[in-house]
Each structure stands twice: as C-alpha cells, then as structure tokens.
Amino acid sequence: MRLDGATLWACASARAKGFAFVTAAALGVFATLLVAAGKDPLEAYIDTLTYVFGNAYGFSELLVRMIPLMLTAVAAALPARIGLINVGAEGQLYMGAWLATAGALALPDLPAFVLLPLLTLLGFVGGGLWALVAGVLRALRLVNETISTLLLNYIAPLIVSYFIFGPWRSPETASYPQSPAFVEAARLPTFFHSRVHFGLVYALASLVLYWLVMTRTRIGLDMRAIGGNPEAARRLGIPIIRYILTVMFIAGGVAGLAGMAEVTAIQGRLVSELSPGYGFIGFLVSWLAGSSAAGIVTMSFLFALISSVGDILQITQGVPYAVVNILMAVILFIVLGRHSVGSVAR
Amino acid sequence: MTAEGETPLLEAKGIVKRFGALVANEISDFSVRGGEVLALLGENGAGKSTLAKILYGYYTPDAGEIFVNGRQVEIASPRDARALGIGMVFQNFTLIPALSVFDNVALFQKNLPAVVPRAEILERMRRYAGRFRLAVDPWMQAGQLAVGDQQKVEILKQLLAGARMLILDEPTKVLAPQESEGLFETLAELRAEGLGIVLITHKLREVLACADRIAVMRHGRVVGVVDRREAKEEDLLALMFGDKPMQLPPPLLDPAGRHDRGIRALELVDVSSSGGAGQTPLRNISMKLQSGEIVGIAGVSGNGQREFGDLILGLQRPDAGIKLLWGEDASRWSVAAVRDKGVASVPDDPLALACVPGLTVRENLVLGSGERYSAGLGVDWRRLDADMNRSFARLGFPRPNLEARAATLSGGNLQRIVLARELAQQPRLIVALYPTRGLDARSTMMVRALLRDMRDRGAAVLLISEDLDELFEVSDRLLVLFHGAIAAEFTPEDFRADLVGPLMVGATEQSDAA
Numbered sequence: 001m002r003l004d005g006a007t008l009w010a011c012a013s014a015r016a017k018g019f020a021f022v023t024a025a026a027l028g029v030f031a032t033l034l035v036a037a038g039k040d041p042l043e044a045y046i047d048t049l050t051y052v053f054g055n056a057y058g059f060s061e062l063l064v065r066m067i068p069l070m071l072t073a074v075a076a077a078l079p080a081r082i083g084l085i086n087v088g089a090e091g092q093l094y095m096g097a098w099l100a101t102a103g104a105l106a107l108p109d110l111p112a113f114v115l116l117p118l119l120t121l122l123g124f125v126g127g128g129l130w131a132l133v134a135g136v137l138r139a140l141r142l143v144n145e146t147i148s149t150l151l152l153n154y155i156a157p158l159i160v161s162y163f164i165f166g167p168w169r170s171p172e173t174a175s176y177p178q179s180p181a182f183v184e185a186a187r188l189p190t191f192f193h194s195r196v197h198f199g200l201v202y203a204l205a206s207l208v209l210y211w212l213v214m215t216r217t218r219i220g221l222d223m224r225a226i227g228g229n230p231e232a233a234r235r236l237g238i239p240i241i242r243y244i245l246t247v248m249f250i251a252g253g254v255a256g257l258a259g260m261a262e263v264t265a266i267q268g269r270l271v272s273e274l275s276p277g278y279g280f281i282g283f284l285v286s287w288l289a290g291s292s293a294a295g296i297v298t299m300s301f302l303f304a305l306i307s308s309v310g311d312i313l314q315i316t317q318g319v320p321y322a323v324v325n326i327l328m329a330v331i332l333f334i335v336l337g338r339h340s341v342g343s344v345a346r
Numbered sequence: 347m348t349a350e351g352e353t354p355l356l357e358a359k360g361i362v363k364r365f366g367a368l369v370a371n372e373i374s375d376f377s378v379r380g381g382e383v384l385a386l387l388g389e390n391g392a393g394k395s396t397l398a399k400i401l402y403g404y405y406t407p408d409a410g411e412i413f414v415n416g417r418q419v420e421i422a423s424p425r426d427a428r429a430l431g432i433g434m435v436f437q438n439f440t441l442i443p444a445l446s447v448f449d450n451v452a453l454f455q456k457n458l459p460a461v462v463p464r465a466e467i468l469e470r471m472r473r474y475a476g477r478f479r480l481a482v483d484p485w486m487q488a489g490q491l492a493v494g495d496q497q498k499v500e501i502l503k504q505l506l507a508g509a510r511m512l513i514l515d516e517p518t519k520v521l522a523p524q525e526s527e528g529l530f531e532t533l534a535e536l537r538a539e540g541l542g543i544v545l546i547t548h549k550l551r552e553v554l555a556c557a558d559r560i561a562v563m564r565h566g567r568v569v570g571v572v573d574r575r576e577a578k579e580e581d582l583l584a585l586m587f588g589d590k591p592m593q594l595p596p597p598l599l600d601p602a603g604r605h606d607r608g609i610r611a612l613e614l615v616d617v618s619s620s621g622g623a624g625q626t627p628l629r630n631i632s633m634k635l636q637s638g639e640i641v642g643i644a645g646v647s648g649n650g651q652r653e654f655g656d657l658i659l660g661l662q663r664p665d666a667g668i669k670l671l672w673g674e675d676a677s678r679w680s681v682a683a684v685r686d687k688g689v690a691s692v693p694d695d696p697l698a699l700a701c702v703p704g705l706t707v708r709e710n711l712v713l714g715s716g717e718r719y720s721a722g723l724g725v726d727w728r729r730l731d732a733d734m735n736r737s738f739a740r741l742g743f744p745r746p747n748l749e750a751r752a753a754t755l756s757g758g759n760l761q762r763i764v765l766a767r768e769l770a771q772q773p774r775l776i777v778a779l780y781p782t783r784g785l786d787a788r789s790t791m792m793v794r795a796l797l798r799d800m801r802d803r804g805a806a807v808l809l810i811s812e813d814l815d816e817l818f819e820v821s822d823r824l825l826v827l828f829h830g831a832i833a834a835e836f837t838p839e840d841f842r843a844d845l846v847g848p849l850m851v852g853a854t855e856q857s858d859a860a
Contacts, residue, residue, distance in 0.1 A: 235659070237680065
C-alpha cells in the first residue's frame with residue numbers, strides 16, 4: 001500500500017469527522033435521556049470530565065478500561081478483513097481467562113518470569129481454541145461464524161461458573177463463588193501505582209502488529225483479497241480455509257489475552273462477572289473504527305469514557321449504570337444507520 | 347437523420363452525460379423509428395450502454411431533451427421509461443430465480459391488481475409467445491431456465507408490460523449460434539409489429555444480419571448513422587475506430603521462444619465429477635492436450651464448461667478418473683500447486699473471478715503468483731513492477747495506472763490486467779474460458795492472436811468458447827461439450843457450423859462426422 005499525503009489526510013479527516021459526529025450525536029441523545037430522568041446533563045458531563053481528566057486516577061481508570069476494549073476490537077477486526085464476523089470476543093475472553101487460571105492454579109511454584117509468559121500463552125490458546133470452534137464450523141460450511149461465535153458467548157461464562165462453583169471454588173471465601181487468589185508470581189505487573197497493567201503493552205503490540213500485517217505483508221494482501229472477492233481469491237489459489245482457521249485462532253487468542261490480563265492483573269483470581277460485556281463493546285469499537293488500527297484506539301477511548309460516565313453518574317446523580325447500555329445502543333444504531341451493513345463473504 | 351416527415355418513436359437531442367471529468371455521452375441527435383431495428387455499434391467504452399441507460403431512465407443526463415412520439419418527456423427512472431413504452435433487456439438478466447416464469451412476468455406488469463388475473467395474463471403470455479417465438483413453460487422456475495430461455499422471458503415481460511420500444515444490451519453475448527438466429531427471428535417479428543428496437547452490440551456480423559440502420563458510436567458520440575443496404579464492413583470499422591488503422595498486436599515472439607511441442611501437457615482419463623448445487627456434472631471425459639496446440643471446447647453455456655475449466659485448474663476434484671498434468675497425477679492438486687506448475691487461467695468475467703475490486707491494480711497483479719514475489723513477509727514490489735511492465739509491453743497493452751483501484755477500471759482494461767498477469771510467467775498451459783466475451787473487435791483480435799502466439803511458443807491452450815467463429819479461427823482441434831460429456835471431436839477440415847452446431851444442442855445424427 002502506498003498512500004500519498006493527500007489521501008492519508010483525507011482518510012484522517014474523514015475519520016475525525018466520523019468520530020466527532022458519533023460522539024456529538026451520542027452525547028446529544030443521552031442528554032435528552034438525562035433531562036427526561038430529571039437530571040441536568042451539563043452538570044453530569046462536567047462531573048465526568050473533571051473526574052476523568054481532573055486527576056491521574058480517573059485517567060488511569062480510563063486506560064484500564066481501554067485495554068480489553070482494544071484487544072477485543074482487534075479480535076473482531078482481524079476476521080472482518082477476510083469477510084468474517086466474529087461477535088464472540090466475549091466468550092473468547094472468558095476462555096482465555098479460564099485457561100490462564102488453570103495454569104496459575106496448577107503451577108504456583110514457578111518464578112514470575114516463567115509463569116507470566118506461560119499464562120499469556122495459555123490465555124491466547126484458550127481464546128484461540130474457542131474461536132477456532134467457530135472457524136472449523138465455518139470452514140466446513142456447517143455453521144455461519146456469526147451465529148456460532150454469538151452462541152459460544154453464552155457457553156464460555158457457564159464453563160467458568162462451573163469451575164468456580166465446583167473444582168476451583170476457593171475454600172477461604174466459600175460464601176462467594178470465586179477461585180483462590182493467584183500467587184504473586186502469577187500477577188501481571190501494573191504501572192505508576194495505578195491499576196494500569198501490562199495488558200496495555202499486549203493491546204498496543206496487537207494493534208501495531210495488526211496494522212503492519214494488514215498493510216505491509218503478503219499475508220495482509222491475501223487477507224484483503226479474500227475479504228474483497230473470495231471467489232477470485234479461491235481461483236487464484238489463495239488457501240482460504242487455512243486463512244479462516246488461522247485468523248479465527250489468532251483473533252480468539254487476542255481476545256483471550258484480554259481475559260488473561262483481567263484475571264491476572266485486575267482480579268487476581270477467576271470470578272464469574274469477569275467482563276461487563278467488553279467483547280461486545282469491542283465488536284462495536286471495531287465496527288465503528290472501520291477495522292483501522294488508529295480508529296480502534298480512538299473508539300476504545302470514546303467507549304471507555306462512556307462507561308466511566310455510567311460509573312460516575314451512578315455515584316453523583318444516582319442514575320443506574322444501565323443507562324450506559326442505552327447510550328451504547330444509541331451509538332450502535334447511529335453507526336448502523338450511517339453505514340449500510342456490509343455483506344459478508346460466503 | 348430522422349425519416350422524412352415521419353415522427354420517430356424516440357428522439358434524443360443534445361444529450362450530455364458526464365461522470366466526473368469524463369464525458370461519457372455527447373449526442374447531438376439520436377432517433378429510433380417504429381418498425382426498425384437500429385443497431386448501436388461501437389468499441390468497449392464507446393458509450394453505448396450509457397446512452398441506453400439514459401433512455402431507460404437509469405441515468406439522468408446532464409443536458410439534453412428526449413422526445414417520445416414527438417412529445418418532450420422526462421425520463422427520471424426506469425418506471426417512467428416503462429410508462430412511456432420503453433423496455434430494456436440488460437446483459438445481466440433481472441429475473442427472480444426462485445419464482446416461476448409466470449410470476450416474473452406478472453410482477454413486471456403495470457398496476458398489477460391485488461388479486462392477480464392469472465387467466466388473463468396467461469392468455470396474453472401464450473398469445474405473445476406464439477406470435478413472437480418466445481415460447482417458455484410458464485410454470486418453470488426462472489432460475490432453472492437455460493440462458494436463452496431467460497432472455498425470452500425478459501423480452502416477454504417487457505412486451506406484456508406494453509413496451510413499444512425495446513433496448514437490448516449485447517443480447518447475443520450469452521447465446522449459442524442457433525439461439526442467436528432465433529432471437530433475430532423474434533426481432534424481425536417485433537419489427538413487423540411496428541416496435542422500435544435498439545440492438546447494442548460490437549459484432550459486425552450481427553449488425554449486418556439484422557439491423558435496418560446502424561448508428562456507430564465512438565468516444566461517447568454518434569459518429570455516423572448508416573443504412574444497412576449501403577453499409578460496408580470496412581466503412582463501419584473505420585467509423586468505429588476512427589482514423590487509427592486497425593492493427594494486429596505487435597508480434598510477441600522473441601526469438602528465444604520455447605519449442606517443446608508435442609509434450610502431453612494435460613490428459614484426462616475417464617473423468618467424472620458430481621458437481622455441487624447448480625453445477626453440471628461432468629461425465630466420463632477423456633481428452634489429451636499437447637504443448638503447441640490449441641484445443642477448442644464448443645458448447646452452449648451451462649453444459650459443463652465452467653466445471654471443465656475448474657477441474658483443470660484444481661478448483662474441483664474429479665470423483666472418478668485421473669487428471670494428469672505433464673504426466674503427473676494432478677487429480678488432488680490444490681489450485682496453488684496447479685498454478686505453480688505453469689497453468690494460467692483467463693476467465694470470462696475478470697471482475698468477478700480474477701480481480702479484487704477493492705485492491706489496487708498493483709496488488710491485483712501480485713495475487714496468485716504464489717511465493718514468486720515474496721520478500722520476507724512482504725512483497726518485492728520493484729521486481730513485480732519490472733516483470734509486469736515487461737508483460738504489458740510484450741502484449742502491446744498500454745501500462746495502466748498501478749495505483750488505481752481495480753474497481754475503477756473498465757471490463758476491457760481489467761481483462762488486460764488479468765492477461766498481463768497470467769501470461770507474465772510464460773505459462774505452459776493456458777485455460778481460457780470465454781476470453782473474448784465482452785471485448786470489442788480490436789481487443790478480441792488481440793486476444794486471439796495472443797493465444798495463437800502462445801501456442802506457437804510451445805504453450806498448450808484450452809479455449810472454451812461459444813463463439814464458433816472464434817473456435818474455428820483459432821483451434822487446432824475442437825471438442826463439443828454437451829450435458830457434461832464430450833459429444834464429438836472435430837479436425838479443421840470439418841470446422842463448419844452446420845456440422846458442429848447441431849451437436850452443441852444435442853443432435854446426434856451427425857456424430858459420425860467426428
């Protein structure tokens with residue numbers, strides 16, 4: 001891909017406009033909602049902004065939220081490039097967390113510099129294999145990947161629940177279903193005395209790799225060919241099935257990293273309510289970003305901000321967190337309304 | 347240009363249509379009379395289809411006036427066009443495949459009542475079908491019909507909807523020779539009824555066979571309207587191509603061409619394939635193809651041509667029998683392996699089958715080349731550019747803008763890109779499936795010369811085509827494919843339409859000619 005300055009600028013400005021439009025529209029609709037609930041939207045927004053940008057802690061929490069969003073967005077963006085719709089990042093996240101937990105509980109005596117890379121690998125493999133189930137079904141032309149990834153989302157948390165209610169239930173906190181706390185060596189490091197953790201490196205590395213592969217490599221070209229015209233790709237000898245399987249595995253793996261980071265850095269143990277729908281929001285982020293790496297960062301920021309709004313409003317205004325779901329739904333509709341939903345390779 | 351005293355059925359004056367900076371149409375005066383067949387002749391990209399789409403309301407012209415029966419009208423949509431009695435049969439048919447012929451025809455009628463008057467419509471269908479030789483079983487599913495019959499349904503639905511003028515965009519492109527004859531008979535009947543017919547084509551022979559007047563287009567303009575009785579082939583060609591002399595492509599031979607002829611490139615031994623949904627199964631096909639020879643495959647489309655090509659290219663595997671490439675059992679080879687061995691494929695529809703519209707021309711050129719241009723994980727673009735420049739030069743094609751997205755190129759230019767890519771690596775076996783379908787006269791000559799040239803350099807060429815003239819001109823041997831089986835084989839002394847044609851539609855009485 002060779003882009004001249006003018007095209008790049010046009011792309012960037014179009015994306016900036018899209019971002020501004022979506023933000024403005026979402027905040028506008030949400031303001032109406034707040035007014036209807038008898039709250040002052042302006043005050044609510046100012047509260048949020050002072051909280052998020054007014055001190056280091058608020059901003060660090062925003063970053064913490066961005067990490068799983070960026071990872072799950074890559075998990076959706078990668079298959080999108082070959083025309084597959086992966087809505088299963090949520091389940092893949094849970095399975096990554098699950099397999100990483102298995103490793104953390106089974107090997108508590110390893111030193112951190114061995115254990116953490118191993119848990120990272122397990123997290124990747126857990127999410128990857130979960131997505132691969134959908135990939136295989138798709139490659140065999142048995143089940144559409146949109147359906148299978150969606151349904152697998154409902155199974156993964158149940159598997160996690162089974163383990164934390166059963167085999168892995170912590171004896172110390174028997175009243176509450178969760179796994180025992182991980183040993184210190186299994187805890188992903190955090191930075192700057194905040195909850196911002198090493199997962200940020202995973203997320204940024206995934207995005208950079210994603211961008212490099214798509215724009216600079218033969219593999220990316222093949223993938224764009226499959227996404228652009230699967231029939232021609234097939235006739236030109238591009239191994240489509242191999243790409244479906246590999247891409248689904250890697251995408252699931254990236255989502256699995258999000259789950260691994262959540263249990264090893266944030267929770268320190270496996271819990272049932274691991275994700276407030278990061279995988280679904282990540283899909284939305286990827287869709288809004290048009291699968292562009294830079295777009296994923298900006299849209300993750302926006303959505304992390306929105307979920308912060310929910311938290312803060314709950315505290316300062318007494319508005320239930322669920323309003324955030326309304327806000328996200330509004331954004332989804334705005335986005336779907338602007339782009340007609342693309343057709344997918346069959 | 348209009349007839350003396352008589353009001354034309356349709357007249358267009360001062361039409362201008364621009365697409366961005368490109369002037370697609372600039373037409374001072376164009377008219378169609380009732381009771382005539384007007385051929386619209388021109389090269390690819392001459393603006394024929396644009397003009398037709400303006401008349402049918404698909405495009406709104408930037409300037410100009412249109413008169414129907416002498417009254418000025420505005421055609422803002424196909425609905426308006428239909429209300430004015432203008433019908434169009436597109437290259438890609440617009441039937442709903444899951445519905446019956448009857449449903450398709452009924453759906454198209456103006457103001458169809460909530461309760462469909464079946465008997466009345468059926469009766470009219472029968473009447474029109476009988477009069478204009480358009481008989482099709484009304485209860486057949488449209489998707490099940492042969493292409494020729496689908497075209498009949500398209501015409502029938504326009505007639506029932508009250509069309510007084512019919513625009514046909516390259517109607518013979520999809521038809522076998524006999525079917526084309528049938529279409530011309532239908533057109534003659536329609537003309538006798540007083541309909542005005544616009545026949546878009548770039549085939550001179552058809553024009554001279556059935557048109558009353560011939561309007562020649564070049565660069566978006568009507569450069570001449572000729573009466574058929576006075577039309578001469580050379581004059582029409584001169585009009586079509588302007589002052590540029592018609593020239594064959596430059597000789598491609600470099601003296602160091604290979605001369606390894608007589609080597610068995612491809613052999614099929616009793617090959618059968620079941621085929622998937624909507625595919626024609628191949629039945630017990632045995633054939634051989636040697637380097638330095640062109641074998642033509644004749645047949646009406648839908649008789650297994652695509653499946654035959656797919657089988658050789660490795661897209662489909664034989665269920666029984668063996669496929670040998672240069673003596674090796676290649677029955678289970680992947681597409682990539684087949685291409686790697688030196689098999690090139692030139693399909694009929696480059697946009698759908700050989701290019702990715704969203705990628706640039708350069709990116710399209712590297713697709714399907716295996717590991718040839720790999721440089722680490724990336725692509726060695728410089729080497730690719732050098733190779734492709736050489737290929738374009740060798741073929742005598744102008745070098746395209748490599749940064750342009752493939753979607754912005756015309757069909758003819760895309761076909762050139764595909765040819766340059768496929769022939770860049772000196773393939774040893776070329777599978778060409780309708781390679782000249784949709785190309786203008788000049789490009790067609792170029793492609794045929796190219797195939798012969800590749801043959802002379804020692805390539806084996808399999809030419810799958812419906813155009814008997816093309817097959818007779820180029821082939822060294824000819825096989826006829828009918829219902830997925832080889833019905834007969836011909837050598838050049840028997841290359842006659844009256845011998846080959848009947849076998850294409852399943853007649854067997856002349857099979858002793860093989």
